[in-house]
Amino acid sequence: MAGLAFDTIRDPARWIAEGTPARALPAARTGQEGRPAAGTVRFEALSKTYRSAAGEVRALDSIDLEIPAGAIFGIIGRSGAGKSTLLRAVNRLEEPTSGRVLIDGAPIAALDTDGLVALRRRIGMIFQHFNLLSAKTVRQNVALPLVVAGVPRAEIGPRVDEALRLVGLEAKAETYPSRLSGGQKQRVGIARALVSRPEILLCDEATSALDPETTLSILSLLRDINRRLGITIVLITHEMSVIREACSHVLVLEAGRIAETGPVWRVFGAPEHHATRALLEPLTRGLPEDLAARLRPHPAPGAATVLRITYSGREAPDLSALAAAAAAPVRLLQAGIERIQGHAVGRMLVAVAAAGADPGVEDRVRALGGVVERIGYVATDD
Template sequence: MIMLTGLQKIYHGGTGAVKAIDNVSLEIEQGEIFGIIGKSGAGKSTLIRCINLLERPTAGRVLVDGQDMTSLSEVELREARKSMGMIFQHFNLLSSRTVLGNVAFPLEIAGISRTEREKKAVPLLELVGLTDKKDVYPAQLSGGQKQRVGIARALASQPKVLLCDEATSALDPQTTESILALLKDINIKLGLTIVLITHEMHVIKAICDKVAVIEGGQLVETGKVFDVFTNPQSATAQDFIKAVVNNKVPDTLAALLSDAPVAGGNLVMRLSFFGDATNEPVIAGLIRRFAVDVNIISGNIDHLQDTPYGTLLIELSGKDEDIQNALIYLQDLDLRTEVIGYVARHAHAAG
């Protein structure tokens, strides 16, 4: 559906050239909810605006549904943009128009009659749950309701793609959850391809199928959300995931850890469970099979879409041979193991 190839965007200013986007290539398939995450200034807003050519790339190609957007004339580009709706962080509603008038505005610009505009706009208000608000003005709406109007307006031209530029950043957590649920519902009902940029990992975790991580204008990681979330390869992705998963080693323990085995010491490791493995009695089996004690330092179980995902941070104590056998046992199971380090026996408790 969307293919970016060698995309580059350079801004020229008083301090010289700045590469906002640096040789980015990625592919977004039909019907996906594709998230693009990055910190402030990473280039993600520029990237999404290059898709509909609100920002014209300095180099590279943008193909949408097989059409090369970068080769179109201004007239052709205006027509092509009708297949791409866009919603923004700050809603951008017309204060002098009612909710119905805002949703119908793109149709008015397109020269569609008033009767036909209303016929198209009213079902969209029903879709976003605002039928009872059609005659009120934006000033009378909450932030979440304003964003619902923005979504309905973006859908008025029956687009194939919906671009979301930090669509939930101005909303409180509960309202954010309802807007994300609405976007997921629209994706399913309309088969719409959604591209969503954000700086919040919980937004990606909630509804996205795939994610691209951008840093300094460059793509540093991309893949299925489950794969990136459970096994992040880039430091940037790891930082984002730490914000939503509490699997950090406590500072008091981290200060005592050694990378090399400590004679007569304990092994500290992180276990990650996926899917059915979250229901397995791993710790009970470990204790039954080996003469080791297990101290659970921290743990949690969460869900990525419909798949359960859990982590445990544990400390194994016992004879060196028993600890190594227990480690081999864990590594052979259907879970991910990570040795964090070694600590002298009783040192953690003493600290």
């Protein structure tokens, strides 16, 4: 899309929906008379099947889910899991095969053309490849949704200035996209999405083209926008660190279904589904190589028991309580505890000496909190 002049865009309504919504929104975000707050997205038994000559693909299968207003909601899953399809159902870039999507309690399938245009103005979208017009300046790119929506000229200038200020790009207003870094281009994309003052911002792999440092700065910008404007952000990523850094909630999709969902600290702290564990593996680190080589499935006389303890609680584990529960010398093999949203989340590998014959050790350690797995045994003398 980058490089197109606006008049060559064949379907402006769709183009706007994909990157450039428009017009102001009511600022109220509190649900009144039992109605959900502005920015609430609800999927009810949502299914999508793509049909082509090659056959059928069930991209989404009975998704029931609510994205609370004001959340930063991350969607993860393997390639082809249905992430983009779900995101694009929010502004009806994809029409579901069955089930429905409700925004602030109202089903969006019922909207006529005008209603759909109005809905898309309430929903901003940013992309991996920015979708900026190269022949237009930063200011013109950001102004475009307002121009298309017929917002009076006198209003556009201040609105664009406001959006550029939000993303820290005031100084680049007259610059062309080709002279911007990737991070700056994405800031323009974000400003263009925000200029319409949306209540929901959809991000499909918005940081995937950026280096780690720039990714962090864009994530901190998104968090800031979420906090200051109260916008609901729905974010697809393949980087678990993005979820950990930015999101309040996470959904794990697997083959079009919900594998698990919940607050990030809970899902990442104690992943229940194998898909989540597989996705998290790079983040949580596997066993150290030397230990993996020494690990035995059965206890030998005198062997130490290796326990993996996964925590997600308010407080980090109490080590003296751990030693007392083990009732034997405990050696720390590897540990990493981080704080996510006020919770201690992480994993410890410990070796409990000569506990092979003590089947109760796991239960006693488990009673302290956390998920405890006996992963094997190591002889103490090798």
